[in-house]
Amino acid sequence: ILRVIVGIALIASLLVTMFVGKYKILENIEILEQKQYKGIITLWHVDGFEGGSGSRKQFLLKVAREFEKQNQGVLVMVTNHTFTSVKESINNGQMPDLISYSNGTEITGAMELDNERKVVSGFIGQKNYATAWCRGGYVLIKNNNAKDNEQDTIIVSQAEYTQPLVALMLEGLEFDNIEVYEPMDAYVKFTANKTAYFLGTQRDVVRLNNRGMQVDCQPLTAFNDLYQYISLTGQDQDKNVYAKKFIDYLLSDNVQIQLNKICMLSPYLSVENQIESLNAMQKGSG
16 A cells, blocks of 8 residues: 555656646746846946036936846946046947946947937937936026126136036127136135126036025026937947837936936926926926
8 A cells, every 4th residue: 555655646746747847947947047147238427517416427326226126137337437538448449338428528439329208419410329318507696695896797607518608698698797617616706795697507506505595596598508418339239228228217207207316407307306496497498
């Protein structure tokens, strides 16, 4: 009787293995394949103008971690660069899969994009090679406590590759005296309470709000070159599939509405911010 019981058990085990076990094995293989390492997407980031609050690189890192959770086996490595280091790296034969940059960055090898969200400045002819994932803006700030003899003077904040004077001219605003300084120097000069007008950006709005300084802000909407672009520059076709997918995720509503966390503006959505002047800038064109 014992031998019969053992024999039946062995036969049952074989049958289970043959008809059930093999599917479990295939399931495990499929899970392993899904989690299989697919590659590292390299993303270079260049800050060409001041942000709002916090770091755009840290924002990209946060988005990258979210993207990795949704795409098992894909890693996104975000690296800071400067105008110079990007140029030197490319000249030395190094090329990232993606690059986040603004005006003044010299890049080559950008590939045509087919995503739905586009900006006019990302086109060359009829082809789209760059799209913006966030933007800033120019704003005319007035200090109502300034001296009367300083009403015709304006302090202008200008970075290396930004054109605030173009924004001022196209807006039709005229001042007798225009003093141009680097961003931080311009802010310090204005907060000395001697000058009535200040042409700044979203960064200055945040600084003045944190300082508690009472000012009036008028967004300039005729011209804006404060865009943070992203381009596809990778040479690996397999990784480019995920690099394009990352761009789509970065431009998605779920990510764009989070730009208020770093006090930046969306090129596509109306993002609500706790600082009312930034909301006015978001509603303005440019």
